Amino acid sequence: MGQGQRERVATSLTGAVGEEIGGFLAPVDAELERRYPGDPGTRQPVHTVYVPGDDFAADTLRVWGDRALAALDEHAPDAASFAAVLGLDGALAEDVYGRVRAKLEREPVEDLRVDFEDGYGNRPDAEEDETAARAARLIAAAHAAGTAAPYMGVRVKCMEAAVRDRGIRTLDIFLTGLMDTGGLPDGLVLTLPKVTYAEQVTAMARLLDAFEKTRGLEPGRIGFEIQIETSQAVLAADGTATVARMIQAAQGRATGLHYGTFDYSACLGVSAAHQASDHPAADHAKAVMQVAAAGTGVRVSDGSTNVLPVGPTEQVHDAWRLHYGLTRRALARAYYQGWDMHPGHLPTRYAAVFAFYREGFARAADRLARYAGRAGGDVMDEPATAKALAGYLLRGLDCGALDIAELAGPSGLSRAVLEQFASPRHGDLTGSA
Numbered sequence: 210m211g212q213g214q215r216e217r218v219a220t221s222l223t224g225a226v227g228e229e230i231g232g233f234l235a236p237v238d239a240e241l242e243r244r245y246p247g248d249p250g251t252r253q254p255v256h257t258v259y260v261p262g263d264d265f266a267a268d269t270l271r272v273w274g275d276r277a278l279a280a281l282d283e284h285a286p287d288a289a290s291f292a293a294v295l296g297l298d299g300a301l302a303e304d305v306y307g308r309v310r311a312k313l314e315r316e317p318v319e320d321l322r323v324d325f326e327d328g329y330g331n332r333p334d335a336e337e338d339e340t341a342a343r344a345a346r347l348i349a350a351a352h353a354a355g356t357a358a359p360y361m362g363v364r365v366k367c368m369e370a371a372v373r374d375r376g377i378r379t380l381d382i383f384l385t386g387l388m389d390t391g392g393l394p395d396g397l398v399l400t401l402p403k404v405t406y407a408e409q410v411t412a413m414a415r416l417l418d419a420f421e422k423t424r425g426l427e428p429g430r431i432g433f434e435i436q437i438e439t440s441q442a443v444l445a446a447d448g449t450a451t452v453a454r455m456i457q458a459a460q461g462r463a464t465g466l467h468y469g470t471f472d473y474s475a476c477l478g479v480s481a482a483h484q485a486s487d488h489p490a491a492d493h494a495k496a497v498m499q500v501a502a503a504g505t506g507v508r509v510s511d512g513s514t515n516v517l518p519v520g521p522t523e524q525v526h527d528a529w530r531l532h533y534g535l536t537r538r539a540l541a542r543a544y545y546q547g548w549d550m551h552p553g554h555l556p557t558r559y560a561a562v563f564a565f566y567r568e569g570f571a572r573a574a575d576r577l578a579r580y581a582g583r584a585g586g587d588v589m590d591e592p593a594t595a596k597a598l599a600g601y602l603l604r605g606l607d608c609g610a611l612d613i614a615e616l617a618g619p620s621g622l623s624r625a626v627l628e629q630f631a632s633p634r635h636g637d638l639t640g641s642a
Contacts, residue, residue, distance in 0.1 A: 244457070245504035248600070250631060252607045253508050254320035254360050255562045256549045257467070261328040262340040262363075267347050270358055274317025276552035278310065280518065284525045285556070294526045295533050295560060304567060309559045312609050317555060319608070320360035320546075323348075325379050326367070326402050327472075334375070341379045345386025352394040362398035364436075368409035377416060384431070388424050399433040400467065405441040407451060407458035414460045432462045434510075438469030440476050443494050453501035463507045466498045467548070470512030486512050486535055486547075495544060511539040513548035518557075529557045536561035545604060559608075566605030570616070573598045577630065578620035599630035 260269055285291035291309075292302030323344045325337065332340075344363060351357035363383050366376035380399070387393050401413050417431045435455055437443065445451040456463050473494055474484035485491070491512070498509050514535055518528035532554055539547055540561065549558055577598040605611035606624065616622050 246506050247504060248508075248631070249506050250628065252359065253545055253604065255545065255608050256318075256547055256558050257320040257322055257360075257510065258318045258549050259322050259324045259328055259364070262323050262325045262337070262344060263329065263332075265323045265344055265347065267350065270318050270321065270351075270356065273552045273555065274313045277313045277317060277555035280525065280553045281310065281313075281556050284518075284522045284529075291556075291560070294529055295557070295564075297560075297564060301564060301567060305560050305563045308563050308609060309556055312559050312563075313555060316358070316609070318358045320398065321358045322361075322398070322400055323363045325376075326364050328364075331372075331375075334378075337375065337379055338382055341382040342386050345383045346390060349387055349390035349394070353391065357394070357396070360396040360398050361394075362400065364400035364402055367401065367403035368412050369403065369405075380416070381420065384420055385424075393426070393430065397431070398464065399431065400436055401433050402436040402469070403438050403472065404435050404455060405439045405451075407454040410435060410455045410458040410463070411460070414458070414462050417462060418460075429461055432464040433459070434465035434467050435459065435463055436467045436469050437494060437498055438472035438476070440473070443473075443497050450497055450501055452498055456501060456505050456507055463505075465508045465510055465546075466502055467510040468495050468498065468512040470548075471515065473512075484515075486514065487538060495542070499543065508546065509544055510546035510548070511535075511544040513550050514554075515550065517551045518553035519551070525553065528553070533557040533561045537565060540565045562608055563610040566601070566608075566610035570602060570605055570611050571619075573601050574616050574620040574622055577602070577627075578622055581622075581626065581630070595630050596632075599627045603627050603631055 258273065266272075281291070285294060288303045288306035289299075291297070291306050292299065295302075297305060325341065329337075329340075341363070348357065348361050351361070363380070365380045365383075366372040368376065384393070387397070401410070404410060413433060417433070418428065420426070421428055421430055435442075435452075437452060442451050442455070445454075452466065456466075468486070468491065470486050470491060471484050474488060474490060475481075477490050479488060479490055495509065495511065502509050514532055516528045516531055518525045518532070536547060536558060539545075547558070549555060577595060580595045580598075602611065602616060602622070603624075606613060606616075606627075613624055616627075
C-alpha cells in the first residue's frame with residue numbers, strides 16, 4: 210500500500226460489548242475515584258514544629274527564628290563555615306546559606322503544632338482547659354495580624370480510654386475558641402496520636418462531624434493527621450496493613466500520616482541508643498505508610514531526631530551533620546516533611562531542603578520543558594514522570610528553595626503549567642510551555 214493511501218480499519222466487536230464492559234467496571238471506576246483522588250495539589254510544609262501547650266506564646270514563631278539565626282551566628286557565621294560542616298560546594302553553599310537566613314527571617318516555621326500530648330503531659334483539668342483556650346486565642350490573633358505560620362493547630366491526647374475524655378474536651382475548647390474568635394482559619398491542622406485501631410480514627414471523624422453539625426460548618430471542613438506510633442498501626446493481628454484501613458476509616462478527613470520515631474521504636478523493643486529515623490524498623494513502617502497513602506491524597510511525614518544541636522560548637526556541628534543527613538535521606542525516599550524539635554534544627558532542615566531542590570531543579574525543568582514541547586532529549590519521559598518533575602519543582606517553589614523567575618527564564622515553565630502537569634488527572638498533557 211502506498212504511503213498516500215489510507216489504511217483500512219476493521220473491527221469485529223459490536224458497541225454493545227464495550228457498553229457491557231463499561232457497566233461491569235462502573236463500580237470499580239467509582240471506587241477508584243473515591244479511594245484514590247490523587248494529591249490535593251496544596252502546599253505541603255517541609256516540617257512540623259512541636260511546642261508544648263504551656264510553652265506556646267504569641268512570639269513563639271519569631272523566637273524560634275531568632276534562636277536559629279543566633280545558632281548560625283555563633284556556630285556557622287558565613288557560607289564557608291556552614292558548607293564545611295555539611296559538605297556543600299562553594300557556589301551551592303553561598304546560595305543555600307543566603308536562602309536559609311532569609312527563610313529564618315521571613316518564615317522560620319512552616320507548620321506548628323501546639324502539643325497537649327507527650328510534650329505537655331497530664332495536668333489538672335482546669336489548667337489544660339485554660340491552656341487550650343489560650344492556644345486558640347493566640348492562633349486566631351496570629352492569623353488576624355498576618356503573623357501565623359502557613360499551618361498551625363494542636364495535637365491532643367489519643368483515643369485510648371484513660372485519656373479519651375481529656376483529649377475530646379481539649380479539642381472542643383480549642384475549636385470552639387477559634388470559632389468564637391473569627392472562625393476556623395485556613396491551614397488549621399489537628400493531630401491524633403498513638404492510634405492502634407481503625408475504630409479510633411472513625412471516632413475522631415465522628416467527633417469532628419458532631420462539632421461541624423453543632424457549629425453549622427460545611428461537612429468535612431475539618432481534617433486531621435494520624436500519627437503512626439505503634440506496631441498495631443502498621444500491621445494488624447490478622448496480618449493486614451492497619452494503616453490502609455485507617456485512611457478509609459477517616460471518612461475523607463485524613464490529611465497526613467506522621468511517623469513517630471521514638472514511640473514506634475520503643476514499641477518494637479529497639480534500644481534507646483538505636484532509636485532513629487533511619488533504623489530498619491523505621492524504614493519498614495514508613496514504606497508501609499507510603500504505599501498505603503499513595504494516590505489517596507494523604508501525605509506522609511517522617512519523624513524527628515532527638516539529638517539536639519546544643520553545647521560547644523563541635524557538638525552542634527555533629528548534631529547538624531546528623532540532622533542534615535537524615536533530612537536528605539528522607540527527601541530521597543519521598544518523605545517531604547519531618548519533625549523539628551528544637552530551633553537549632555531549623556538551619557539544617559532548610560539547608561537540606563534547599564540543597565535538595567537547588568541541586569536538581571535545572572535538570573528537572575529542562576526535562577519537563579522538553580516533554581511539554583515534545584522536544585526529546587537523553588531521557589524518554591512519560592506522563593507519570595512529568596507529573597513527578599512538576600511536583601518536585603512546585604515543592605521547591607513553595608518552600609522558598611526556588612524562584613519562579615529562574616524557572617520561567619530558561620525553560621519557559623510557569624506555575625500554571627507546573628500545576629497542570631502535577632494534577633492527578635493531567636493524563637498525557639503535552640504542548641507548549
